[in-house]
Amino acid sequence: MERxxxxxILGQNGSGxxxxxxxxxxxxxxxxxxxxxxxxDVFKEPRKVQRLVNRVSVEASFxxxxxxxxxxxxxxxFYGMGPRETHxxxxxxxxxxxxxxxxxxxxxxxxxxxxxxxxALARAxxxxxxxxxxxxxxxxxxxxxxxxxxxxxxxIRLQHDSTILLCTHDMKEAEELADRIGLLDRGELxxxxxxxxxxxxxxxxxxxxxxFAATGRxxxxxxxxxxEEREVFA
Amino acid sequence: xxxxxTTFTRRKILRDELIGLYGVVERNLYLTKRYFLWDLAFLxxxxxxxxxxxxxxxxxxxxxxxxxxxxxxxxxxxVIWAFLGIIFEIVTETVAWERWEGTIEYTFMAPVSRSVHLxxxxxxxxxxxxxxxxxxxxxxxxxxxxxxxxxxxxxxVALLAIASISFIGVGMMTAVLPLISPEKGTQLGFVAxxxxxxxxxxxxxxSVLPGWMQWVAKISPATYALRGSRNAILRGAGLAWSDVxxxxxxxxxxxxxxxxxxxxxxxxxxxxxxxxxxx
Numbered sequence: 001m002e003r004x005x006x007x008x009i010l011g012q013n014g015s016g017x018x019x020x021x022x023x024x025x026x027x028x029x030x031x032x033x034x035x036x037x038x039x040x041d042v043f044k045e046p047r048k049v050q051r052l053v054n055r056v057s058v059e060a061s062f063x064x065x066x067x068x069x070x071x072x073x074x075x076x077x078f079y080g081m082g083p084r085e086t087h088x089x090x091x092x093x094x095x096x097x098x099x100x101x102x103x104x105x106x107x108x109x110x111x112x113x114x115x116x117x118x119x120a121l122a123r124a125x126x127x128x129x130x131x132x133x134x135x136x137x138x139x140x141x142x143x144x145x146x147x148x149x150x151x152x153x154x155x156i157r158l159q160h161d162s163t164i165l166l167c168t169h170d171m172k173e174a175e176e177l178a179d180r181i182g183l184l185d186r187g188e189l190x191x192x193x194x195x196x197x198x199x200x201x202x203x204x205x206x207x208x209x210x211x212f213a214a215t216g217r218x219x220x221x222x223x224x225x226x227x228e229e230r231e232v233f234a
Numbered sequence: 235x236x237x238x239x240t241t242f243t244r245r246k247i248l249r250d251e252l253i254g255l256y257g258v259v260e261r262n263l264y265l266t267k268r269y270f271l272w273d274l275a276f277l278x279x280x281x282x283x284x285x286x287x288x289x290x291x292x293x294x295x296x297x298x299x300x301x302x303x304x305x306x307x308x309x310x311x312x313v314i315w316a317f318l319g320i321i322f323e324i325v326t327e328t329v330a331w332e333r334w335e336g337t338i339e340y341t342f343m344a345p346v347s348r349s350v351h352l353x354x355x356x357x358x359x360x361x362x363x364x365x366x367x368x369x370x371x372x373x374x375x376x377x378x379x380x381x382x383x384x385x386x387x388x389x390x391v392a393l394l395a396i397a398s399i400s401f402i403g404v405g406m407m408t409a410v411l412p413l414i415s416p417e418k419g420t421q422l423g424f425v426a427x428x429x430x431x432x433x434x435x436x437x438x439x440x441s442v443l444p445g446w447m448q449w450v451a452k453i454s455p456a457t458y459a460l461r462g463s464r465n466a467i468l469r470g471a472g473l474a475w476s477d478v479x480x481x482x483x484x485x486x487x488x489x490x491x492x493x494x495x496x497x498x499x500x501x502x503x504x505x506x507x508x509x510x511x512x513x
Contacts, residue, residue, distance in 0.1 A: 022507075025343040029504045050345035061336030063261070065268035070261075077257020078344035080250030107268070123340070 003038070003130075006157055006164040007192065008178035010171060010207070016187040017167035018057075021135040024165070025055055037131055051079075054129035058136040060116035064109040068094060068119045071108060072126055079127040086126075093122045097152055114145025121152060125160070132156070134166045138173060153177055171207040181207065183214055190214045254346035258354025259361075262324070266362065277366060280319075281373045284312035287437065288378055303468060305380050309371065310464045311436040317367040317394060318401055318427050318456065324359035325405030326423040328352060330412040333510075342509055348500065349493050352409065356402035363398075364391060384470035392473055393462040396481045400455035403488025404430065410499030413508060430456050455484045 001007050011017050022028040023035055026046040035042040037049045062071045072093070073086045081089070094104060097118040108116060117137065124132060134153070138146040150173065156162055157177075168174050174181055175195050182192035191198060191214065199205065202213035211217075242250075266273060291305035328351065332338040341351070375382065408426045411419030433447050434440070434456035440448055451457045462477035503509050 019507075022339070022509075025339070027339050027343055027504060027509050028507060029501070047345050047347075050343055053343070055340075055343070057339070059336050061340065063265065063335050063337060066261075066264050070264045074257055074261040074264075075340060075344070077260065078254050078341070078346040080246070080253050080345075082253050082256075 001131075001163055001165065003163055004161060005180070006166060006178045007180045007182060008166040008168060008174035009182045009184050009189075009192075010168065010174050010211070011184035012169055014186075015184045017169075017184055018135055019187075020184065021055060021057070021133045021165070021167055024049075024131070024133060025053060026050055052130040053133060054124040054127050054131075055133035055135060056117070056120045056124050056137045058139045060108075060113070060120040062108040062116065062119065065107050067105045067107060068099065068111070068122075069104045071119065072123055075123045076126050081126070089126060090122075093126050094119070096125075096155075097122045098148060112145075114141050114148065117141060117145065117149055118152070121149065125156065128160075129162060132162045132164045134164060134168075136168055136170075137166075138168075138170065150177065171211075175207060183211065185215050250345070251347060251350045254344075255350050255354040255357070258351060259358045262355070262358040262362070277369060280316045280366075281370050281377075284309065284316065284370055284374050285377060287312045288374055288380075292378070302381055305378060306382065306468050307464055308437055309374055309380065310467055311431075311460065312374070313367050313371050314394075314456065314460055314463065315427075315431055315436055316370055317363045318431065319424075320363040320366055321356070321359040321398065321401045322405050322408055322423040322427050324362065325352065325355050325402060326409045326412065326420055328355045328409045330420045333412060333416060338509055342500070348497060352406050352493065352496060353402070355409075356398070356405065359402070359405070360395065360398040364394065367394070382467060384468065386466040386470045386472060389466040389472045390463045393459060393466065393477060393481075396478060396485070397455050397459035399485030400481060400488045403485060403490075403492035404455075406489070406492025407495045410496045413499045413503040416508070430454050433457075434460055436460065452480075453484065455481055455488070 009017055009020065019028065023030060024037060024042060026042060026049055030043060037052055040048045040052070042049050062068075063074070066074070069090050072090050073083070076086045076090075091101065091104070095101065099115065099118050099122065103111070103115075108119070111119070121137070137153070138149050141149065153164070153166075154177065157164065164177075166174065166177060178195070180193055181195050181198055183190040183198075191201070193201070195207065198207065198210050202210045204210050204213055288305050288308045291301055291308055294301065294304060296304065329338065332341055374380070404426060405423075408423040411422045413419065415422075433443065433450045434454045435443070435451065436456070440451045440457060443451065458477040458481050462471075462474055465471035465474065
């Protein structure tokens, strides 16, 4: 990936998308192979990589009784941000993601999922990551929240210097947000190239058709397939 | 390939680590504030539990002075049991609570050293444990009516603080257990607490134990914490070097061993994908 690029990795449940994100986040150790983030070996230099990376996953994951501001402050401390800095930055970042100022002190458990996901985006952006890992950030959100999160991702691309790796099984989302599309199937990357090139390569009109052409299976087949092998990558 | 400079001065790294440590303490303060009533209920349970032990002294036929001494010895045992329990509980929460909330992945991917992270939990555990121990002590003394005319409280608190270095080290070893077994790991912290106290003379002199247990008592930090605290509360003794140096030596070994064990557990969890949420 190039600096400032947005790459979407498509794949069904169990294809290895979350495993890829966890590997790049230094949360998993590899069985084999290597991974580098802007020149740093993920497994040999994890601390350097950790300074560059942050993520948003499908589960917002917060201390439920703590407020948005308290959760953000806790996360920011691990990135060397003291009270004075977070006091100034947290209201700004929450405002940017469209989080109401009046609810900053409210426990997270009182917030909707869409609202929690906005705070998750704010948490990741607060540390100014060079590489932002988005692991199905809009899965399970209602259409309006989904659109808001997608709009914000577009804004990040325009205003920040972040490189984005977006893992999703939403082909439309990938097509709209990414410069290049990768297809991960059962732990194997089948291709990674601009969406138009993908369609041209397989001579198809849509990404769904490209998926079928590349794997020999449809998305519907995947949903009903009881394949234990896929669980390895879940 | 594009590269990004991540070079930091030692001063910047140290500053960031200290802010990380502060962040752990601060987060625990937030949680204590949010769960205040639950913590209060747990404190009442611990006071009741300590009372059940100390009331034994009232059922023994002894002259009043001897009965008062027995009550004090039992009280010190009960308070240290509670203190150790809360330290192990909080340090073990390093993994257990974050796994339940689902924040564990965010915390473990952050650029802060595990030693600072665990020390932050340990520092908060000791501060919270001391406040809680004082509350239990005062409540039981007032309820039963124990006389402590010679008590040297500052020496007792100082000794507990020194012993805490070792307790945190052992706590780090138990903190790794929820990483290995999310289902049963947390409970094993209580096993460590019980085993440590049974050989340390929690409610009885170490001399009544079988020979091999007396030998084990020598390497238990709780032995010196109990002995020194009893002497301070009953006889007004100051910090005795004979209690302090073993605690320092055990502390010097237990912290690095605790960190080593935790890091081995973390490595195992990363290898087997066990750093996921489980709540």
